[in-house]
Amino acid sequence: MKDSIIVLSGGMDSVTLLHDMKERIAMAVTFDYGSNHNAREIECARRQCGRLGVAHTVIELGFMKRYFRSSLLEGAEAIPEGNYDDANMKSTVVPFRNGIMLAIACGLAETNGLRHVMIANHGGDHAIYPDCRPQFVASMSEAMRNGTYEGVTIEAPYTHLTKGEIALRGKELGVDYAHTYSCYKGGERPCGECGTCRERAEALRFAGLPEE
């Protein structure tokens, strides 16, 4: 039964979730919030949805680039190099980004008669991003349930997995990771040095997949 909308960035995690839950996903939404890597991510999201025949909507959130402060919105030079859990990666946080994306996806769910919003936050995100933690997801789900007629809720099945475990799941599902994009610098070729590139390479190695 198709009862869900997925927040789909076009990166490894959400693309894996898309394939994992394709029987239940009626539509996917990708947010264009003006980050360095948005255009490449969106292209990956579109291609993956096309392959699975899932309806895909792109919503522009121009206000984020204009009014929010984050190195993710300031051009490739502003992105720190180093591991994902280093303090300098904190500069890449876009304040309450997941809260905003979930809220909009919730409105889309209610408008389209869907009951759940799926999101692919995972264990590796918890240290840096408060809006990826289990207690955030639980309370946001409760807010959505209370704030809608139909009691829309969040499903975040990867909350306690590592990115490596997600890649393993993707391997089982036959996900083509060549058509996912993660690099925070947003270049044609991933930089290999930013936190997301390092984390991605590590996850693919863990799953025994090529680090393309």
Added chain:
Amino acid sequence: MKDSIIVLSGGMDSVTLLHDMKERIAMAVTFDYGSNHNAREIECARRQCGRLGVAHTVIELGFMKRYFRSSLLEGAEAIPEGNYDDANMKSTVVPFRNGIMLAIACGLAETNGLRHVMIANHGGDHAIYPDCRPQFVASMSEAMRNGTYEGVTIEAPYTHLTKGEIALRGKELGVDYAHTYSCYKGGERPCGECGTCRERAEALRFAGLPEE
């Protein structure tokens, strides 16, 4: 101490709250989501902020008009006439609108070092709008606290007041209600027949203010 951002529509309730809490409000945000009455509301919001010297930001949410279903977004003819609590007013609900506005205001608060988001939902809204009810506000506040570094929370001091009681408060504060706008049809003169016009007139009468 200026520690808050307010979600300011430009209607009676949020304008009263703006005046009520002006010592604590560092900035106001108005959302342009493509409703019939947005342009007039925004003009009122701008004028009220100018008078009090409060910084004012307008954020456009074009996706709502494009992807959400609500009579509030469909032109004046679609707005039902009758009392606010009638079932037909349900067609004016914009799905999870307050959730979306609060989430964006939360991101703005975190970006600007503010601790609270103020919103003027009130008791009269509870029957129709799930995202105005106390349990929604409490759980959304918890989600924001969990999802931000600084633990941003919601303040909704009118949650248990009626609109009439808000008008009384505004009378004490000397709020000029001629520069607020509510009519859901969005005409130059309020229609007097839609739920919001009726509710506004009733509140002003309750407070012994002219029904301009």
